[in-house]
Amino acid sequence: xxxxxxxxxxxxxxxxxxxxxxxxxxxxxxxxxxxxxxxxxxxxxxxxxxxxxxxxxxxxxxxxxxxxxxxxxxxxxxxxxxxxxxxxxxxxxxxxxxxxxxxxxxxxxxxxxxxxxxxxxxxxxxxxxxxxxxxxxxxxxxxxxxxxxxxxxxxxxxxxxxxxxxxxxxxxxxxxxxxxxxxxxxxxxxxxxxxxxxxxxxxxxxxxxxxxxxxxxxxxxxxxxxxxxxxxxxxxxxxxxxxxxxxxxxxxxxxxxxxxxxxxxxxxxxxxxxxxxxxxxxxxxxxxxxxxxxxxxxxxxxxxxxxxxxxxxxxxxxxxxxxxxxxxxxxxxxxxxxxxxxxxxxxxxxxxxxxxxxxxxxxxxxxxxxxxxxxxxxxxxxxxxxxxxxxxxxxxxxxxxxxxxxxxxxxxxxxxxxxxxxxxxxxxxxxxxxxxxxxxxxxxxxxxxxxxxxxxxxxxxxxxxxxxxxxxxxx
Numbered sequence: 509x510x511x512x513x514x515x516x517x518x519x520x521x522x523x524x525x526x527x528x529x530x531x532x533x534x535x536x537x538x539x540x541x542x543x544x545x546x547x548x549x550x551x552x553x554x555x556x557x558x559x560x561x562x563x564x565x566x567x568x569x570x571x572x573x574x575x576x577x578x579x580x581x582x583x584x585x586x587x588x589x590x591x592x593x594x595x596x597x598x599x600x601x602x603x604x605x606x607x608x609x610x611x612x613x614x615x616x617x618x619x620x621x622x623x624x625x626x627x628x629x630x631x632x633x634x635x636x637x638x639x640x641x642x643x644x645x646x647x648x649x650x651x652x653x654x655x656x657x658x659x660x661x662x663x664x665x666x667x668x669x670x671x672x673x674x675x676x677x678x679x680x681x682x683x684x685x686x687x688x689x690x691x692x693x694x695x696x697x698x699x700x701x702x703x704x705x706x707x708x709x710x711x712x713x714x715x716x717x718x719x720x721x722x723x724x725x726x727x728x729x730x731x732x733x734x735x736x737x738x739x740x741x742x743x744x745x746x747x748x749x750x751x752x753x754x755x756x757x758x759x760x761x762x763x764x765x766x767x768x769x770x771x772x773x774x775x776x777x778x779x780x781x782x783x784x785x786x787x788x789x790x791x792x793x794x795x796x797x798x799x800x801x802x803x804x805x806x807x808x809x810x811x812x813x814x815x816x817x818x819x820x821x822x823x824x825x826x827x828x829x830x831x832x833x834x835x836x837x838x839x840x841x842x843x844x845x846x847x848x849x850x851x852x853x854x855x856x857x858x859x860x861x862x863x864x865x866x867x868x869x870x871x872x873x874x875x876x877x878x879x880x881x882x883x884x885x886x887x888x889x890x891x892x893x894x895x896x897x898x899x900x901x902x903x904x905x906x907x908x909x910x911x912x913x914x915x916x917x918x919x920x921x922x923x924x925x926x927x928x929x930x931x932x933x934x935x936x937x938x939x940x941x942x943x944x945x946x947x948x949x950x951x952x953x954x955x956x957x958x959x960x961x962x963x964x965x966x967x968x969x970x971x972x973x974x975x976x977x978x979x980x981x982x983x
Contacts, residue, residue, distance in 0.1 A: 534588055537870060538877030541590055551583025565893045566861065566966055569593065573890065579876060591862075593890030596843055597873055599749050601886055602864050602926035612866035612883055627703040634947045638774075640768070640819035640931055641788065644692065644761055645936040654692070659690045662947040668963075668976045671681045674957055676973040677804055682706075682797035685940065689792040693760040693785060694745060695727040704794055708738035709790060733966065735786070741781050761785070788933075789861045795859050796937050798968050800944060803853040805960045805974055806904045813849065813906055818949040820845045825950055846942045848906035851914065853941075854923035856904060858889040861966040886920050955979045964972060 534540065546552035552568075560567050569591065572580050578594040591903040592598055601609050643649065650658075665684040669675045686706050692698035696705060722729050749762045757763045765781045768774055824839050825831050863886040871878040877886060893901040897920045898908065914921060924931040931937075948954075959972040 528632040531853050535877070538872065539875060540879075541579045541876045542576040542582045543591075545583045545588065549586055551586065553584050555583075556584055557965060561961070561963055563856070563962070565593075565890050566964060567951050568886055569890055571706050578890075579874070580815060584883075584885075584921065587883050588879075589885050590878055590885055591885045593887050593894075594874075595891060598886045598891065598926070598938040599919045600873070601884060602922075605865070608868055608871055609865040609884065611864070613864050620635060637909070638682070639934045640764070640784070642762065645792075647935045650935060650939050654936070655837060655840065655943070656834055656931050657692075657938060658688065658943045659947065662944045666947055666952055668980065670952060671981050673738050673977065674975050675978055676959075676975050678797055678801040678970050678973060681800045681944075682793050683814060685796050688791070688940075689789060691760075693788060694742070694749075695760045696745070705738060705789075707733070708734050708741065709794075710734070738789075739786060740784060742785055746778070746782060746785075761788075788931070792933060792936070796940055798859050799850075799857055800852055800941060801970060801974050802962075802968070802977070803849065803941065803945070804948075804954070805956075806856070807820070807849070808852060808954070808956050808976075810904055813904065814949070816845055817849055817945065821946045821950050824946070835946055838865075840939060840942055843942050843946070845906065846939070846945060848909040849945070850938055850941050851912075851921070851923075852906040853910045855892045855898075855921065856902070857968055858892055858964075859921070859923075859968050861964070862887055862924070862927075886922070886926075891920060891922060892922070951981055953981055 534545070544552065546555070556568050558568065564570065565573070572582070572591070573593055579590065579592050579597060580586065581590050583589060592601065605611070645654075659724040661684055665680065669680060683706065686709070687696075687698060690698075690705065698704065698706065722732060744766075746762060749757070750766060758768075763784075765776070765785075768776045769778065769781070807817065820843060824835075824842065865886070866885045867878045867880055867882050867884060870881045877925060892898070895901050923935040924937075954976045957977055960974045961970065963969050963971050963974050
C-alpha cells in the first residue's frame, strides 16, 4: 500500500517538475531572447503591475534590460511575451503590421474594451473604422468646425474653475474633455441626462491597469462592471436615436453610424459601432486629461518654460486685429514652442506603458527567434527615456525639440503609437492641449495647493490628485 502512495507521489512530483521546467524553458526552433518566465501561470505579472514612483524607465523593465539586454522574454497574464526596448526591433514591428505582426492585447483587455474593439480588428475592417473616425476627428474637420468648440469649452471651464477655492486638475480636465467628446460623438449633455455616463467610465478607469482578478471587490471586477454600465447606456441611447424621426437627428457620430448601417452590404455592425464608441470616449478624455495635468505640473515646476510659453501666446494675441477673436488654424500651426512643450510632456508621461503585437510566423532578429503566436510588447518608456538619445532623459526640457517637426512615429518617439496604427486622434489631442494652454496662460495664473505626486502601475496616475487655485490675470 505504502509503495503505491510512494510511486503516485513520485509521479506527481515528476509531472510537476516537468511542467515547471517546460514553463520556464519554452520550446523554440532557434534561440529565444534571454529572460525569466516567472512562476507557472502567474509569470511575472505581479512584478509588472507593482506600483512605482520612478520618473525613469519602469523598474520592471530597467532591471531586466540591465540583466538581459534590450530584448528579453517574460510571461504576463498567462502568456509568453517578448519585450522590446530596441529601437530597430520596435520600428520593424510597426512597419510589418499585417505582414509579420498584428495588433494583439491580452484576453483581459479584450474583456475590458470589447471583443469587437478597434484594437483587435485587422486589415480592411480596421482601415474602414479608422476612416470613420477621421471623418470626425481628422485635421480637416478640426480645422473647419471643431477648433472653435474646443476653445469655447476651454474658456467656459477655466472661467468656472477660477471661482473655485480648489481645482483637482485631472478630474476637472477629464470632465471638460469628456463633455466635449460626448457632445460630438453622441450629442450627450450631462446637465440634461439623468444617467451619468462619465461615472461609469470613472469606475472603469480605476481598474483598467490592474491585476486581472474578476472577483467582487477587486479593481478589475469594478472595471468590468463600469464597462457593463457604460455599454448599456450607450446601447439604450443608440436605440433611442434609431427610433427617432430623421428630421430630429443631431448630425453627430451616432447618426453617421446609422447611415453606414443602412448601406447595402455594409461591414459595420451595431456591436462594432458601440465598441468603437466606447473606446473613442475613453481614449479621448482619459489620455488627454493625464497629459494636460502633467503639463500643468511641469510648467508650474519650471517657471522659465512657463514664461516662454506665455510669451508665445501673448504674442499671438497682440498680433490680432481683434484681441478677443478666437484661435485660428494658422495661429495653432504657428505655436512652435507649444508643440515642443506637448512633445516633451507626452515623452515624459508615457501614458501607454506598452504597445502589444503578436507574431504571425517565426521571425529572426539579431540572432534571436520570436516564435509564431508569441506576444511582443514594444515599451515606449524605455525608448523615450533612453540616455543614449535624450540627454538627462528625466528632465523636462522642451528645448530639445527645437527645429524638430514630428508628423508621425519615429524610432525614438512613439507617444502616439506607430505604423499603420498611429493614433488617429493625435491632431485632436494636440489641438485640445494647445488651445487649452493658450486660454490658460493668456488669461489666468495658477498656484499649486497640494498633490502632484505620480505613481505608475504601470500606467500614469496621480493618487493624491493635483490641486491648484486658478485666478484671472488683471492687466
